[in-house]
Amino acid sequence: MQPRLLLSAGLVAGLVLGVSGAEAAPKTLDGKKVKTITFTAEAPPQANDATALQNDLEEIERVTCTPPLCASLDFVYKPAKGVKATGLLFESSWTAPVGTDIDLYVASVDRRGDAYELASCGASAGTHERLYVPASSFKPGKTYRMIAYFYRSVGETVTTKVTFNGPNDIPTTAPAEFEETVGHVNCGL
Secondary structure, eight states, X not given: OHHHHHHHHHHHHHHXXXXXXXXXXXXXXXXXXXXXXXXXXXXXXXXXXXXHHHHHHTTOOGGGOOTTSEEEEEEEEOOOTTOOOOEEEEEEEOSXXXXXXXXXEEEEEOTTSOEEEEEEEOOSSSSEEEEEEEGGGOXXXXXXXXXXXXXXXXXXXXXXXXXXXXXXXXXXXXXXXXXXXXXXXXXXX
16 A cells, blocks of 8 residues: 555656646736736747748737747736736847847637737837737736747847736837838837
8 A cells, every 4th residue: 555655646746747837827917916927938049930921821820829939928817906907018028139029929818728819019120029908908817828929039038027007108109000000110119
């Protein structure tokens, strides 16, 4: 009987060690105990212009990407009692201003684990991208995903985070009509 208990304990320990970060339970962003959730990922040297174009033609959502094309982290949005939510600020940052283009996506995740885009920033220059998403876009208790999409990379570290009630300080330098018809600029400034 004792060998069986040791075998069972060993099996349980092996299962616990075998759970990766992606399979672990997502952190809860509550605005009280946890105000910011951050992840860091290595973006290997790559150019995904053709992959992104093909995915667009096939209507494949970029929020469903997998490494090494992107890195992501799920979190649960659940404001703590007494905390008034105004919005979430998402940010991705890296160091190479030339040769690297990281796009930032925010997605809702359904019960099956399927992701659906809520917001994105696809600016083509700079060393960071930011998105401010109002609290009305989120439902308490639901899972969301922040994604750093490695459109192009010279090989570097990318840090992505979400901040509960972060400031909406994204500039409005480019007019809204330009942002809608030509492309993202303000979220990359």
